[in-house]
Amino acid sequence: MKKKSITLILSLTAICSALFSGCELTNESNYDNSPDYHSSKVVTDNEDEAQDNNSDTSEKSPEEEAALEKERQESLTVYADMISEIQQDFPELKVNYIVTTSDGGKSMSINLDLQESKDATYTIASELTVTKESLLNLNGITDLNIMVKNPQDPEETVGILMFENEHGTFNPVVNTL
The missing domain is CATH 3.30.300 (GMP Synthetase; Chain A, domain 3)
Structure with a gap:
C-alpha cells in the first residue's frame, strides 16, 4: 500500500511539474516581449537598409x-x-x-x-x-x-x-x- 501511494505521489508530482513547465514555456515564447525578437527585427531592418544601399549602387550610368x-x-x-x-x-x-x-x-x-x-x-x-x-x-x-x-x-x-x-x-x- 505504501508503494502505491509513493508511486501515486511521484506520478502526480511529475504531471504537475510538466504542466507548470509547459506554462512557463508558453509565457516565454511570447515574441512581443522577447528581447531576442526585437533585436532580430533590428537586424532585419539593417539588412533591408543594406539592400537598399546596394540597389543605389546598381543604378545605370x-x-x-x-x-x-x-x-x-x-x-x-x-x-x-x-x-x-x-x-x-x-x-x-x-x-x-x-x-x-x-x-x-x-x-x-x-x-x-x-x-x-x-x-x-x-x-x-x-x-x-x-x-x-x-x-x-x-x-x-x-x-x-x-x-x-x-x-x-x-x-x-x-x-x-x-x-x-x-x-x-x-x-x-x-x-x-
Whole structure:
C-alpha cells in the first residue's frame, strides 16, 4: 500500500511539474516581449537598409541608359511586323518597346487604357496572351509588362499586369488592378 501511494505521489508530482513547465514555456515564447525578437527585427531592418544601399549602387550610368534607350527605339523597327499585327488586332494596346532581359529573354512593354471595368481591362490582356501566344513565342518574348493607364490622364498608371512565359504559355504573375 505504501508503494502505491509513493508511486501515486511521484506520478502526480511529475504531471504537475510538466504542466507548470509547459506554462512557463508558453509565457516565454511570447515574441512581443522577447528581447531576442526585437533585436532580430533590428537586424532585419539593417539588412533591408543594406539592400537598399546596394540597389543605389546598381543604378545605370548615362551610357547604359543611352544604350537601353537605343535598344528600345531599335526594337520598334526590328519587331515592327509583330507590333503592327498586335496593334491591329488590339487597337486598345500600344507597344512601347521590347528589350533584352538579364536572363537572355525579351520583355515587351505595353500601354493599355483602363476600360469600362477592371475585368474588361484584364480580359483584353488575357486575350492578347492567348491569341498571340505563338507570335510572341516565335519572337522570343518571355515577359509582358502591361501598364494600365488612366484614360483622362495618360501619364497616370493605375495598375500593372505582368505575364511570364513558362514553357510556351503566358501566365499572370502580377495584377495590381
